[in-house]
Amino acid sequence: MSSSQAATGARGAEAALPGPCAHDVHWAGERRSAVGVAFLLFTALFAVDAGFGSLDVPRGVLWTGLADLLSVVLLPSRVSVRPGLLSARGLLVTHTVRADSLASARWPDGVAPRMVLRDTEGSQVEIDPTVLVRNPAMWHLLDTGSRSSLRRDTLLRGATVLRRLAQRIDRETAHTVFKVSGSR
Known part of the structure; x- marks a missing residue:
C-alpha cells in the first residue's frame, strides 16, 4: 500500500467513525x-x-x-482523538492511526519524550505523551481503543508502554485532586 493510499484510507476511516472528538486544549x-x-x-x-x-x-x-x-x-502537532482513531496534524501532513487496531506502541529514549504508535495497516503517529497526560478526554478515548486492540490481539508490542503511561496519568490525576482539595 502506498503512502497516498494509506492517507486516503485513514481519511476515509476518520470520516466513517462517529462519536466525540477530543482535542488538545493546550495547543x-x-x-x-x-x-x-x-x-x-x-x-x-x-x-x-x-x-x-x-x-x-x-x-x-x-x-x-x-x-x-x-x-x-x-509549532507543535495538533493532536486529536475520536473513538478508534488518533490523529496528529503537522504543518503539511496529518498522520492517523487506528487506536482500536494498534500493532505497537514505543517510547524511544531521547531528549524529547515521544510515543510512537503504529496500527495494523502500517500507519504511524508520533506524539508527545504529555499531550495525553494534560487531556483526560483524549487519554480516555485512546485507552478505550488500545484495550480493544489488546482484546483483538493486534497489540503485539507496547502494552507495557501504554500501562506505564496510564500509571503516569493516574499519578498526575491523584496529585491534581490532592492539590485542589488542599490535602497537600
Whole structure:
C-alpha cells in the first residue's frame, strides 16, 4: 500500500467513525508561544542590526526567514482523538492511526519524550505523551481503543508502554485532586 493510499484510507476511516472528538486544549497556547518566541528573535535581530546601522533589505529578509523557520520548528502537532482513531496534524501532513487496531506502541529514549504508535495497516503517529497526560478526554478515548486492540490481539508490542503511561496519568490525576482539595 502506498503512502497516498494509506492517507486516503485513514481519511476515509476518520470520516466513517462517529462519536466525540477530543482535542488538545493546550495547543493554541503552545502555538502562541512558538510564534511569540519567533517574533522575539526577529525583533532582537532586527533591533541589533538597526542599532549597528547594518540593516538592509537582504538582512531583513534573512531575519524574517529565520524567525519563520523557528516558528515552524517550534509549532507543535495538533493532536486529536475520536473513538478508534488518533490523529496528529503537522504543518503539511496529518498522520492517523487506528487506536482500536494498534500493532505497537514505543517510547524511544531521547531528549524529547515521544510515543510512537503504529496500527495494523502500517500507519504511524508520533506524539508527545504529555499531550495525553494534560487531556483526560483524549487519554480516555485512546485507552478505550488500545484495550480493544489488546482484546483483538493486534497489540503485539507496547502494552507495557501504554500501562506505564496510564500509571503516569493516574499519578498526575491523584496529585491534581490532592492539590485542589488542599490535602497537600
